[in-house]
Amino acid sequence: MAPGEISHRVATQFLHLYKRSNPRCNTDETYCETNKQHNENSREYYCSRNNPCTSGQTCYLSTPCPAHYSTGCTSNACYGQPCQNGGTCSLDSSVKGYNCRCISGYDQTSDCRNQINYCNSNPCQHGATCNSVLNGYTCTCPPGFNGRHCQNNIDECASSPCLHGTCVDRVNGYTCNCEPGYTGVNCQTDINECQSSPCIHGNCTDHVNMYTCDCFLGYTGSNCETDINECASSPCVHGTCVDEIARYRCVCEVLFIGINCEQFNPTYATTMALALIAIITTVLWAYIIWRKKRQEKSIPAPFPFEDKQLGQTKCTFRRNINMVHTIQQNPLAFVPGKMGQENVKFKNSVA
Structure with missing residues (x-):
């Protein structure tokens, strides 16, 4: 080697x-x-x-x-x-x-080249994304879920977000069923019942799910809508009651005065008595004068008659007027004629 x-x-x-x-x-x-x-x-x-x-x-x-x-x-x-x-x-x-x-x-x-794909069994729930890793997998959960397999719906109501209401859990959210008188996503806002100005004649005070009205003088009712009838108690003793805002007015009868027409009016009575006396006196004097003039008209006219103007009226004597006169000499008989228009003609007549 x-x-x-x-x-x-x-x-x-x-x-x-x-x-x-x-x-x-x-x-x-x-x-x-x-x-x-x-x-x-x-x-x-x-x-x-x-x-x-x-x-x-x-x-x-x-x-x-x-x-x-x-x-x-x-x-x-x-x-x-x-x-x-x-x-x-x-x-x-x-x-x-x-x-x-x-x-x-x-x-x-x-031959151990490839990793086992554990995602083939679809272990992730609720639409989660499966990520295959060496000797296992991980799940990427959608919003609102958690857990190894995204099997848990996250309870968004666990933190008690609804201040004045009942929480209803949803997927990735919640809703609040508000108590009466509250509104908002978390029922955090007190509804202002006075916003609509319900008090017609008064001041509105807001409360939870209600309001109260402090009525102006002269008004009543839940919304101060009714004008109080101050005449309902019949305050005018001797007169007619006129209802006004927060008060009344009495129109008194002739002989009475006062706020409620409760006092007799002596001045008016005296005035009326004097006026009545004056009227009676005037009528009496008028009657006396009239009677005197009537008596004067009934006295016999002087003879011979002449064309006389009596007052503003001229009189015309006609025949056969029965009048008795005591004449000592030369009795005369009437001759047709008109007094005031022509000379009256007389003639002798033998009785």
Whole structure:
């Protein structure tokens, strides 16, 4: 053997025991010889360039150190290091002639080249994303879920977000059923029942789910909508009540005065009595004058008659007027004529 060359048997043992390469063997001859490490990359390179092996044989580095690379052939299929990723090769009677015993997480059917895809069984729930990793899997949960398999719906109500209401858990959220008088996402806002100005004639005070009205004088009702009828108690004793805002007014009868027409009015009574006396006196005097004038009209007229104007009226005497006169001489008989228009004509008549 050349200096530094190792025997075929030793090279085969190294190949079998140290399946994976050590990059340091490519540059450090002493290290390679001392640690007897085999460089898999070098084996594949040299065997692909100069493969002396026939069908069914495996090419290997009979001398694995860089300074003395040399290839060899063997019928032992495990010398070709078919088991990857730390798998252990053992000969068997299969068509391949070997079997790989993989470390946990690798697929035996791929000679330990591929990781086992544990996501093929769809272990992640609720639409989560499965991530295959060595010897297992992880689940990336959608919002609102947690757990190894995203099987848990996160209870967003656990933190009691609804201040004045009942929390209802949802997927990735919650809703609040607010108590009467509250609103908002978390029932945090007291509804202002006074915002609509319900008190028509008064001041509104907001409370939880209600309001109260402080009515102005003269009004009542839950919304101060009713004008208080101050006349309902019939305050006017001798008069008519007129209802006004927060007060009343009495229109008193003739003989009464006062706020409630409760006082007799002596001044008015005296005035009325005097007026009545004056009226009676006036009527009486008018009657006396009228009677006196009537008596004056009933006195016999003087003779001879003349055309006289009595007052504003002219009188015309007609025939056959029965009047009795005491005449001492020359009795006369009436001659047709009109007094005031023509001279009255008289003639002597013998009784």
